[in-house]
Amino acid sequence: ICRGISSSAVRHVVIKHVTIIGGGQMGAGIAQVAASTGHSVTLVDTSEDILKKSVKGIEGSLKRVIKKKFADKPEAGEEFMHKVLQNVSTSSDAGSAAQSSDLVLEAIVENLKIKQDLFGHLDKLAPEHTIFASNTSSLPISDIASSTNRLDRFGGLHFFNPVPMMKLVEVIGTSATSQETFDSLLNFSKALGKTPVSCKDTPGFIVNRLLVPYIIEAIRLHERGHGSKEDIDVAMKLGAGYPMGPFELSDYVGLDTMKFIMDGWSEKDPDNPLFAQSELLNKLVAEGKYGKKSGEGFYKYK
Ligand code: 3HC
Known part of the structure; x- marks a missing residue:
């Protein structure tokens, strides 16, 4: 060596x-x-x-x-x-x-x-x-x-x-x-x-600790009827300079991965509102819609 x-x-x-x-x-x-x-x-x-x-x-x-x-x-x-x-x-x-x-x-x-x-x-x-x-x-x-x-x-x-x-x-x-x-x-x-x-050695280290709650809040914002997926994605790309919007990025990373990370955190800290479940995310994962890799997530892929 x-x-x-x-x-x-x-x-x-x-x-x-x-x-x-x-x-x-x-x-x-x-x-x-x-x-x-x-x-x-x-x-x-x-x-x-x-x-x-x-x-x-x-x-x-x-x-x-x-x-x-x-x-x-x-x-x-x-x-x-x-x-x-x-x-x-x-x-x-x-x-x-x-x-x-x-x-x-x-x-x-x-x-x-x-x-x-x-x-x-x-x-x-x-x-x-x-x-x-x-x-x-x-x-x-x-x-x-x-x-x-x-x-x-x-x-x-x-x-x-x-x-x-x-x-x-x-x-x-x-x-x-x-x-x-x-x-x-x-x-x-x-x-x-x-x-x-x-x-x-803390949950999510730096990036995921900030990125995952942000993405889940984008999903909840959409669930509350406060914005379309497309508009939220455009908003965060053009208004905050992100290369991908939160829905595009979840599909890219994999909805199963996002859910896995969130579930682990909410199990450990169930009262933390940042880690509250999203019905839409759970539904898509249950349907096998994992994002780009499975052909469909929030969006459809060829
Ligand atoms: N290998 C090599 N080159 C690649 C590549 C890859 N896998 N993916 C993209 N590129 C390069 C290529 O040069 C490509 O040009 P080409 O299409 O002519 O080959 C160029 O990037 C541009 O790619 P695209 O036209 O497809 O799209 P973009 O300009 O949007 O760039 C991106 C793609 C770099 C993925 C950009 O959209 C981006 O940075 N997105 C955000 C990614 C991000 O946030 N990642 C972190 C996720 S969290 C995570 O990973 C942690 C985990 O624990 C969950």
Whole structure:
């Protein structure tokens, strides 16, 4: 392993070899960005089929990036694509991937028990120096870390959709995360070309804690008959400078994800009016209308 001195003169692990567990939109996006910035990445999921789809997704997204970045140099673009894909390998064996990694980052299903089991298992196999991190958007990092014996080398790295475009990474430290680990995660985020912000291990960290209640209030505003979805979306784009309105953004993120986050919070803090249920959101999710990914949410998609 490589060790460096951070700006705060605290020693930290320089992350070069990364295992990303979960080949969905977030995991594949993180793998793409890490590979594009010269890291060697092993993307892990349960089946070859899923991994093939993840790599296809990476190729598709890379093409969009390259079209812009290498607009006048298509050959350099192809070379870049080739180099990036060379940095990505796939595996269905998380344990063996973790054995040669400086960082194991999970972006799997938002289920505490499954995440705990995964990290509890990997804790026995990964080298001493390896840092574990979760991309969870709704579960406490300290709860996930509790299944391991590396509480000091455990943190959160929360990315945003679409990962290749969104510049932010939330770096989350628990009360047990060491300064060395925190600095490693901050430096890794910078090495990905992202801007990190430091977060505490509190529900929603910074972005979702503000974004999710705002979106749900937009849905309630519509439920009260105080504005059409279209007008609310236009209003927030042109009046507040958001790239997407709250209904477009919910469809993009996934209504199931929005509901999952809200349910978790309202369970913990049922009297908080910010976390009050929305009938419309519940109805759409019950009907399987999850947004863009299912073809319909607040809007219909081709
Ligand atoms: N990969 C690579 N490039 C992409 C991309 C992707 N997945 N998505 C968009 N782009 C780039 C492409 O260059 C695209 O040009 P192309 O269509 O010619 O390929 C360009 O962006 C413009 O895209 P669009 O024309 O489709 O639309 P926009 O100009 O609106 O940009 C957007 C798309 C970047 C997604 C922008 O609308 C945006 O920033 N939306 C808000 C996203 C947001 O708020 N995300 C956070 C969600 S919360 C979250 O993720 C946390 C979780 O825990 C819930």
